[in-house]
Amino acid sequence: MYKDYFPYFKNSNIVYLDNAATTQKPQVVIDEIVNYYSSYCSNTHRSNHGNANKATQNYEHTREVLKKFINAKEKHEIIFTKGVTESINFIVNSYAKNRFKKVIISSLEHHSNIVPWQIANIDFEVVKCNENLDFDYEDFENILKENPNALVSITHISNAFGKIHGIKRITNLAHKYGAKVLVDGAQSLTHKKTDVQDLDIDFLAISSHKTFGPTGVGAIYIKENLLNDILPYQTGGATINDVTYERSILLDSPFKFEAGTQNIAGVIGFGKAIEFIEELGxxxxxxxxxxxxxxxxxxxxxxxxxxxxxxxxxxxxxxxxxxxxxxxxxxxxxxxxxxxxxxxxxxxxxxxxxxxxxxxxxxxxxxxxxxxxxxxxxxxxxxxxxxxxxx
Ligand SMILES: Cc1ncc(COP(=O)(O)O)c(C=O)c1O
The missing domain is CATH 3.90.1150.10 (Aspartate Aminotransferase, domain 1)
Structure with a gap:
C-alpha cells in the first residue's frame, strides 16, 4: 500500500480526497525537513562554515534534482519561489509588464492565472472551450493570428475539472505566431511527467505542496534564452555581485532572482519529494x-x-x-x-x-x-x- 509511506494515514481515519488542494507528505520528506532544522540549520550561499556549506549543497541539490525531473537544459533555468502563485506573479512583474500587449489564457484558469494579469493592467483574451470543457484549438489559433507575439499563460491540468490541455499542440501553435508560453504546472507534475524541452515550454510554474513536498515552496523554470530579458522585481541580499552607493551589479541567474533568505528547509524537502516520486516511478x-x-x-x-x-x-x-x-x-x-x-x-x-x-x-x-x-x-x-x- 502506497499509504504506508505517509504518516497522515496512520494518524487519521479521514478518507482524503482533496489532493488538488494539497497532497500528503511522505515520511522521508518530513524527516528531511526535521533533519535540516535539528542538525545543520544554517543559511545558504553566505557563511563558509561546515553546516552552512551542507545547507547550500543540499539546497542546490534540489535544483539539480528538479532540473532532471523536468528535463531542463541547465540548472540556472530553475528559480525557487513560494509556489505557482508567486511564480506567475514573478513572470508578470519581472518580464511581462511593459512587454506584452496581450496575454492569452484558457477558460479553465485558476484565479492565480487571472488576477495577477488584471492587477498589472495587462489585457487578456480567453480561449473558448466546448460543451465538454475541452480547449478550442481553432479559437486559440484565431486569437493568436489577431495578437501575434503575445504571451500564452495556460494551465496544463485544470484544478477544478481535471481537464488536460494539449501543451505540445499549444506551444507549437503559439510559437508559430511568435508567442511565448507560460504553463501552470500546479496540477500536472503530480500526475504526468513534464519534459520542458520536449513540450517546448518557455516558462513552467511549479508547486511543491501539490507534489508531495512541503508548502510555501515552488519554482519557475525559464528557458535559457529568455533569462536575460528578465529584470527581477525584487532584489536585495544574496542577489548581488558588487554594491556601491552609485550602483549594484547583480549576479547571474538563478541567484539574482532569489532575494533574501529562502525557504531552505522547504526547498530541501521538495528535492526529497521529487526523489520519492522518481523512485516510485x-x-x-x-x-x-x-x-x-x-x-x-x-x-x-x-x-x-x-x-x-x-x-x-x-x-x-x-x-x-x-x-x-x-x-x-x-x-x-x-x-x-x-x-x-x-x-x-x-x-x-x-x-x-x-x-x-x-x-x-x-x-x-x-x-x-x-x-x-x-x-x-x-x-x-x-x-x-x-x-x-x-x-
Ligand atoms: C491550477 C492551479 N494553479 C495555481 C495554483 C496555486 O498554486 P500554489 O498554491 O502553489 O501557489 C493552484 C492551487 O490550487 C492550482 O490548482
Whole structure:
C-alpha cells in the first residue's frame, strides 16, 4: 500500500480526497525537513562554515534534482519561489509588464492565472472551450493570428475539472505566431511527467505542496534564452555581485532572482519529494491513478441525477460533479461529518463556474495512494448525504 509511506494515514481515519488542494507528505520528506532544522540549520550561499556549506549543497541539490525531473537544459533555468502563485506573479512583474500587449489564457484558469494579469493592467483574451470543457484549438489559433507575439499563460491540468490541455499542440501553435508560453504546472507534475524541452515550454510554474513536498515552496523554470530579458522585481541580499552607493551589479541567474533568505528547509524537502516520486516511478503512479479515477467515475455514474463536469477521456486527478437540485456546499458539509475530505465550491475558478451558470461543484481529487476502498466509503457517504438533502 502506497499509504504506508505517509504518516497522515496512520494518524487519521479521514478518507482524503482533496489532493488538488494539497497532497500528503511522505515520511522521508518530513524527516528531511526535521533533519535540516535539528542538525545543520544554517543559511545558504553566505557563511563558509561546515553546516552552512551542507545547507547550500543540499539546497542546490534540489535544483539539480528538479532540473532532471523536468528535463531542463541547465540548472540556472530553475528559480525557487513560494509556489505557482508567486511564480506567475514573478513572470508578470519581472518580464511581462511593459512587454506584452496581450496575454492569452484558457477558460479553465485558476484565479492565480487571472488576477495577477488584471492587477498589472495587462489585457487578456480567453480561449473558448466546448460543451465538454475541452480547449478550442481553432479559437486559440484565431486569437493568436489577431495578437501575434503575445504571451500564452495556460494551465496544463485544470484544478477544478481535471481537464488536460494539449501543451505540445499549444506551444507549437503559439510559437508559430511568435508567442511565448507560460504553463501552470500546479496540477500536472503530480500526475504526468513534464519534459520542458520536449513540450517546448518557455516558462513552467511549479508547486511543491501539490507534489508531495512541503508548502510555501515552488519554482519557475525559464528557458535559457529568455533569462536575460528578465529584470527581477525584487532584489536585495544574496542577489548581488558588487554594491556601491552609485550602483549594484547583480549576479547571474538563478541567484539574482532569489532575494533574501529562502525557504531552505522547504526547498530541501521538495528535492526529497521529487526523489520519492522518481523512485516510485511515474508509470506506476499514472497506472494507479487511472485505475482509481476510472473506478471513481464508474461508481459515481450509478448515482441518480449526477451531472459530470469531468470525463475519463481527457481528465485526471480532479473529478467534478453536481447532483441535480442540491447545493454542492451542503454535500460537502454532510460528507465531512462522515470523515470524507473533499472540496465543494468554485475551486478558485469563479469565471468558468459563472459561465456554466453554477455556484460551484463537488470535487473529488485523487492521488496514487488512494484505494478503491476510499471510493467505496465516499459513495456510501454521498448517498447518505443526498438522501438527507432530498428529504
Ligand atoms: C491550477 C492551479 N494553479 C495555481 C495554483 C496555486 O498554486 P500554489 O498554491 O502553489 O501557489 C493552484 C492551487 O490550487 C492550482 O490548482
Amino acid at each position: 511515474y508509470e506506476n503512479i499514472e497506472k494507479k491513478e487511472i485505475e482509481i479515477y476510472t473506478y471513481l467515475y464508474e461508481e459515481l455514474s450509478k448515482i441518480d441525477d449526477i451531472i459530470f463536469y469531468s470525463d475519463i477521456k481527457n481528465s485526471i486527478g480532479s473529478l467534478s460533479f453536481n447532483i441535480k437540485n442540491i447545493m454542492a456546499e451542503d454535500v460537502g458539509i454532510l460528507v465531512d461529518k462522515m470523515s470524507i475530505a473533499l472540496r465543494c465550491g468554485h475551486h478558485c475558478a469563479q469565471p468558468i463556474m459563472k459561465s456554466l451558470g453554477i455556484e460551484g461543484t463537488i470535487r473529488v481529487s485523487i492521488a496514487f495512494y488512494n484505494e478503491k476502498e476510499d471510493i467505496d466509503k465516499l459513495i456510501i457517504a454521498l448517498k447518505k448525504a443526498i438522501t438527507m438533502l432530498k428529504d
